[in-house]
Every structure is written in C-alpha cells, then in structure tokens.
Amino acid sequence: MPANRIGYGQFNGFQLKTIQEIITLVVFVAFSIFYLKEELKWNYLVGFVFIMLAVFFIFKKW
Structure with missing residues (x-):
C-alpha cells in the first residue's frame, strides 16, 4: 500500500489502497x-x- 506520512495524512487507508489498485490496473492494461x-474487449x-x-463511492464525501 502506498501509505506514507504525507499520503496517510491526506487520505485514509481505504483510499490509499484504492489509488494503488487503480494505478496497478492502468499500468497492466497498457x-x-x-x-x-x-x-x-467490451466486457x-x-x-x-x-x-x-x-x-467514486470511496472518495465521495457523504
């Protein structure tokens, strides 16, 4: 998880893990x-x- 003192102060653990997964997915797709x-493919x-x-749901302020 890309958690560090700066990132964890701005994002929580769930958001940091989501960021990591999106970056990994984009790199793998490319x-x-x-x-x-x-x-x-379409699916x-x-x-x-x-x-x-x-x-969207993870980063939305409710």
Whole structure:
C-alpha cells in the first residue's frame, strides 16, 4: 500500500489502497495492450466502469 506520512495524512487507508489498485490496473492494461498485443474487449471496459464507480463511492464525501 502506498501509505506514507504525507499520503496517510491526506487520505485514509481505504483510499490509499484504492489509488494503488487503480494505478496497478492502468499500468497492466497498457502493458497488456501494447506489449502482449491483447484486445480490449467490451466486457473489460464494463468492468473498468464498475471499478471507477467504486472509486467514486470511496472518495465521495457523504
């Protein structure tokens, strides 16, 4: 988890873990498309949309 004193003061643990997972996912998608030459299919995009919705709910101030 990319938690450090600066990050943890601004974000909580759940938000830091979410940031880490989004960064990992973006890097892996780029690697899969450009290096492994895999296709980005519609069902993957739907899954990414749901993950982005999770990010919205985690970072939304209620």
